[in-house]
Amino acid sequence: MSIVKLDHHEHEFKLEIYNKGFQCDGCREQGFGSRYKCEHCSYELHPECKCRKPTITHDFFPGSVFKFYEQLHIPGSCGRSCDACGTDIKGFVYHCWRGPRLADGWDLHPCCSKLEKELRIDGTDFILRDKVTSECMWCKNKKLCGTTSRVPGWSYVSGCGKYHFHVYCVAKMVAKMVHEVWKKGEVDESSDSSALDKIDLRVVAKSGRKGGSGSGFGRTIRIFLKTIVAILLGDPTITLACVLFDVLSK
Structure with missing residues (x-):
């Protein structure tokens, strides 16, 4: 320890x-x-x-420097939202000042700041974007929904453009499933197996592709989601037993 x-x-x-x-x-x-x-x-x-740092940089904002704040109070601002996940800033934050007004700038949760601009999973590239043309495979919307923020939020989009996930949606769907598994008492907190190992990450496979658990596409998405979840929950030791299946009929 x-x-x-x-x-x-x-x-x-x-x-x-x-x-x-x-x-x-x-x-x-x-x-x-x-x-x-x-x-x-x-x-x-x-x-x-x-283990926060006084300042950080992020590849999504080249040339910009983010400063750590335990609380961020900006005159004239009605509240801040994380530019990665789109949810409200409630405490620790990395903030980059830019523009002529104090209210300008970017904000990142400490965990969200670890999201990489590009991820290569099983030969498939997933790239961070704040503007997308395809629907999120979870919420089926192009724009981020369900938050009070006007921040568009980041999405990971595959290089081919067919597979798109809002960072916000990945965080929320896992948070809900973790709560359901824990509420059912399926896992002891001292057990060697994680509650997350019992979660089915249910993904809407766009374009009618049948993504069974044995398919190449299913494997790629499982590894991708495992990586994003580990970053957002702040635990690189997390392992997920993900099951991919098509719910287009629902």
């Missing part, structure tokens, strides 16, 4: 791995598995939120 100390927190933190979800007390987003935990006051942090 690694013991660390948060600058403004009087107690020590241990790196723990529990087989259950939690809400990070830093960014206020969901986490799973690995977390830095204060045993005295139950304060929990994503590894990304505990």
